Amino acid sequence: MSSSKVPQRLVLKISGESLAPAGQLGIDTQELRVIAGEISQACELGGQIAVVVGGGNIIRGARMAKDGVVHQSTADYMGMLGTVINGLALKEALEGIGRPARVMSAINVPAVAEPFIRGRAIRHLEKGRVIILVAGTGNPFFTTDTCASLRAIELNASVLLKATKVDGIYTADPKKDPTAKRYDRLTFGEAIEKQLGVMDLTALTMCMEHDLPVCVFDYKTPGNIRRVVSGEKIGTTVTRG
Secondary structure, X not given: OOHHHOOOEXXXXXXXXXXXXXXXXXOOHHHHHHHHHHHHHHHOXXXXXXXXXXXXXXXXHHHHHHOOOOOHHHHHHHHHHHHHHHHHHHHHHHHXXXXXXXXXEOOXXXXXXXXXXXXXXXXXXXXXXXXXXXXXXXXXXXXXXXXXXXXXXXXXXOEEEEEEOOOOEEOOOOOOXXXXXXXXXXXXXXXXXXXXXXXXXXXXXXXXXXXXXXXXXXXXXXXXXXXXXXXOOOOEEEXXX
């Protein structure tokens, strides 16, 4: 695949669960190595990559808030701190294989991460560093999907890549419905109308309003991050029209 098809700048959204064994909490070092290696291979294509990481493998703030013991605002901040833990681990794994990386946080944790400042983030990208964006938007009641959309727009990324456990967007949950069909392409309007669960509505609406394409793909297949960065047609692409 020609490097001319590689987006100059992109945002990759990965879940916290991608760093843990299936159905378990915490960080698995083997999973961490795999994700870091995949990201590093994608960097070799020449594009600038920012990674937004979730924190569901550390703590599920929304789930905790439902029990009524912890207010949702506090639970969401706890979730943000979970993403910081994951971001630090990913940075170490990337730098351990020779890929320069920086962690930038939406909440103030100066001992372990830089604050997210748009100009500084762009400068890191221009110098060939992977930036790992943690703590979501820095506000409760917003998901890391919304963070990924926001940061992609702020950084003038040409595409938002969402890594998932399935190879795209389906008409129904393929694990529950064997007749479910995968979409190759969708419009934002269709994704919202059909309530396909691609991303939360705030994130989708932001992407639609700013004409930011989203590609949903399976990160578990070796080489897929590099393939999607190189422009290969895998997964499902969501566009304005």
